[in-house]
Amino acid sequence: MTDPWAISEDVAAEAVGGPGSGFGADLHLDLSAGRGLRAGLVDALREAARSGRLAPGTRLPSSRTFAADLGIARNTVAEAYAELVAEGWLTARQGSGTRVAERARPLRPAGSARVRHPAPRRHSYSLVPGTPDLGAFPRAAWLTAARRALAQAPNEAFGYAVDARGRVELREALAGYLARARGVYADPERIVLCAGFAHALMLLAGVLRARRVKDVVVEGYGLHHHRDALAQAGLRTRPLAVDDAGARTEDLPGPVGAGAGAVLLTPAHQFPTGAALTPARRAAAVDWARSTGGIIVEDDYDGEFRYDGQSVGALQGLDPDRVVYLGTASKSLAPGLRMGWMVVPPGLLDEVVAAKGRTDWTSSAVDQLTLAEFIRSGAYDRHVRGMRLRYRRRRDELVAAVSGRVAVSGIAAGLHAVLDLPAGTEAAALRSAAWQDLAVVPLSFFAHPDARLARREALVVGYGTPPSSAWSATLTALLAALP
Template sequence: MTDLHLSLDRSAGRLAAQIAAGFRAAVRSGRLTAGTRLPSSRDLARDLDVSRGVVVTAYEQLTAEGFLIARRGDGTRIAPLARPDEGSGPPPSRPRPRPAERPAEPLVLYDLTPGQPDLSAFPRERWISAARAALRTLPHDALGYPDPAGVPDLRAELASYLGRVRAAHADPGRIVIMNGVAQGLSGLLGQLRADGHTALAVEDPTSVRQLPMLAAAGVRLVRVPVDEEGVDVAALARTQARAVLVTPAHQYPTGVVLSPARRAALIAWARDVDGVILEDDYDAEFRYDRDPVGCLQGVDPDRVVLLGSVSKSLAPALRLGWALAPSFLAEGLREHRTNTDLGAPVLEQYALTEFLRGGGYDRHLRTMRRRYRARRDALAGALAENLPGARVHGVSAGIHLYVELPGGCDEDEVVERAARAGVSVAGARAMWSPRRAEEAPPALVLGYAGLSEPRLVKAAQLLGHAVAHGDGG
């Protein structure tokens, strides 16, 4: 139920009470405004995969409390009541607009925005067991300031995992634990700049979330086109950059897997210009048609930095990642942590160590791979049926699809119409450089990790309506 922005914990029971609490919170925060029409109890029950009686009970409770108004022929709407949190507690520091003055935000029933795994699948019990086992056995000394590069046990486990699963050339001494790929990148860019790099080549299109962070590192960003084989190495060679950030296992966002010829050309380029390749391995665990292709770092460990994290495999909230780097860069990253934050939280590092050591991580990945494959199949099949003119890319790996819309579609309009129908999706245009965005076909990037198959099918039907200028119903 995360895509309704309400949290439904099935193991906790009292589903009607949970649904009611979620709606109350949405009204209080102003996310649902007076007059907003709610889905019928039948539709909502189907969307949330609960019995209709559960939703009816929740609606009745909220109606009795004055949150909802139900009128025959007009469905159920949010009542025009003052927000319950107004008037209680200290006055807000700034006057807030009255609910009636806010534009009503559409309810997100199907959240296909990319970038997150299925958060409801986080292995809470097994993570608790790993954390408990770690705490039970940790010597007191381990609770002091850690090695800024990360606790040695975790680096050893990761080296073994990355060697086995990603064919990395993994030496624990070259691993530095970072708060995700993001922190690894900003630490590396600071160093590259200090070493005389003035430019960083970045794929075009790329992740918009990363762009401001890269720009903040003070290097000039040079965009290099991606085609059906991945990053265009000949175009890269025509730039002044000697450092490049790439996503070879599953290009973000197009989903292209870097071809063998381009992999070889990229390594040759790095050797030729005495350059560095930053390999963002953000979702490489999920490859469906074959075993994952080994990482580039395994081919040239002295020129490639492998950056990974548990953000897509477990949860972004853990903020746990790693950089496997040539010795001089690994040493620099260690220094970076020494000079900025003295290292990553220790208990989480030991919990992950236990999780890797006990086989929990491998087991979780096997389960998620099966689940995501089924979801990918459901979404790809439903898109073929409901958006027959669209071209779907990136199906072989990852947890999102890149969907080129039929010619003549207006991407912004499709995104907006989809949102009005309750389907939240990302348009691709912002991911392209302004110059290439003009030529790029309209496209959507659809994250499918968090929705069940029936819900993905329904979302694809609604998207089909949005693309066909329908009313989304």
Template sequence: MEESWVNSVDLHLDLAAAGSKRAALIGALREAVGRLPAGTRLPPYRSLATDLGIARNTVADAYAELVAEGRLTARQGSGTRVAQRAVPVKPVRVPKKPPAAKVVHNLRQGQPDAASFPRADWLASARRALTAAPSEAFGPGDPRGRVELRVALADYLGRARGVRTSADRIVVCSGFAHALRLLFPHVLTGPLSVESYGLPFHWSLLPRAFPLPLDERGARVAELTTKTVLLTPAHQFPTGGPLHHERRAEVVARGGLVIEDDYDGEFRYDRQPVGAVQGLDPERVLYIGSASKSLSPALRLGWMVLPEHLVGKVLAAKGEREAWASVPDQLTLADFITSGAYDRHIRRMRLRYRRRRDQLVDALSPHIGVTGISAGLHAVLRLPPGTEASVVKAAAWQGIALDGLAAFRHPDATMPAFDGLVVGYSTPPDHAYGAALEALCRALP
């Protein structure tokens, strides 16, 4: 076991107490010993005396006093150490709560398969990127984000998502929520519309948001009453349908601003992914993407593709410092994209998630249907009216963590509600996925 010790420079001693130096040192040592693990070796009294600028005898006397009190031990050849506590630490009493059902199967939405993170390829990209990075990359930088990443994103988004942009129109951020915090209320003001189903956390970051009804063609954009609207057009979250191509054109032609959340647009399994709405009109659509679903939410990397007239305002809101994503991670992602590793990872995960979704559909087919297109990392199960709460409870008793559809319904929505489950299929390990689906089937009506 590695020995624990501190030197005199690293040992914080508060000698500001009134009285003699000896008394002040003894009090400071008592306080310090209370913070150190038993067995920690203290600095020799000679070096401590030199660092504190006091007499050696004063330190020796203070050590002897704490040895006599049983706080320290001193043995020839072993130095002076913190003694074992004679009085155990009093446990903190925590109010008792009813025991929660143990989570055995995690079927919550929005979580990519963490075990599939491409560690070897990411490490290779990090080595190349940090080796090639100029020294200025590690100093104060551009609030837009590293140019290497913005150039790589402009190329990738144009090729894979049909986004029309240049590097100068991209601002790197720390994810979708960070983008919303930069936009509201610093850049965009006034009310906006959101889809009747979505993430309540995102709504909490917005000014007053009016819910927009949904149907089988997506958001009913003809009913918009605000100039700004937030949409998930490639794969409506969480209900699972795409925005119909006629409505995509309609929402752009109306003349307002569309905020496009392309949270999992690369993961379409029944056909080629539908391109971004931004490609229809780059000056009327503000596109936001991130690495949270494609790679990992732990990276905290996202990007905004902005209309030209909003670039300066967003940069002013972001400021010159602090609100930056990690530069080494930006450089690594840039290399990861340009080397082709990102495309390979997306193709690999697309196959994996498609198999997962197919397993889910097959397992549930005798019981219930799966709604929405074959895409993304989650599916919605339509339940008989009035059964959602009881099924969520039954799932919890089966050790399943998931959400009912009602958790994602806007509180002011007027469209008819329906009961359902939002099931994420990306997280369970392969060896446990079959058991998770069996447990889910047992919870269904």
């Protein structure tokens, strides 16, 4: 007589996955020796559920599929399932198959402590700079691009990467976009795709260290993550003063042997002060690189978002042989894509490609192909234009709201502004922000520890960070925190 348990289970499997689909999780079980097949299977499944190796809710294979996997009779599996259902370790329902019971919680050894990884502190409101409005990610347009990319993708795109530079489709699309929108000389052969800015900087730091570079000049204000990445490669960082005209590139040190081998700059929109590097200082940086043999690393982190006047082009266009251009989709789309790119001078290209080949960190081929299609179709330009309008409105609302209370600077571009506070009020403003459950960062947080900077009490406000639904309330919280 056919076991009715097996019939209901297999009907459920076929209803979900189709005839012969064998729907369910692959399982590895250590069957107890000397206990008999059914008893050994019961013991192994019970222990897997007890220990948590089979999580509550996990769907088990049908008895037919599992029996075939184990090389035993189907009725043996069906009887083992039935026994564990009776004990409460498994559940079986028509239409949903056999699953580990929700009450089958894993046991911890006596006296053991649960290891907890505390979640990052989440505030009700956040104006921390460096993040776009994540709720504005163009999901529908991205999905359309992904479908087209997948339909057109060659089979080899799903294999192991052959070219350490990344997918040629994206490198070609980026070459056209960067030349048109950012004034970058970007031959696809010289573009190297990477998993964001930090990955790119790590690769470059390793190449510089292998060239026996010891010191890299960085701007006096900047991200400590970047300084840490250079330090981890064994490079010292030396701060360069920053003022209203950007980094003081005329003060760059002399020959590489006695000075520094590279300088990291944010020319279009200094982070975090917001100053644009003046033409004279751009020229000074290029002159320094040519005369000393040094390398300029250009961080063009938010170059697409300029609101007042003509966009400031990339420094790389002045000398593509001395400047490494770094860009990402982190501000224009979302940091979670882990998508970045380098445009590398010919003299560095082989070393950078070799370094990347050793790590092989990059975005997935599917995401690369999707971004290529997103750019080629014009969806990227449309998205950037739409976000530019949205962020400009926010900037204008911020400036209007704080007018007469604090001075605002660095607002010609980007996703953040600097609010200069009256002397002696910064600490009180930070305490008030904490009372409002508002995350905000003082300008001093970004200062290089060795930089000789004049004391400036100010907040760096990331007005691109809040989702649209929270923007008004976040602005209200900021106003309540200001002196």
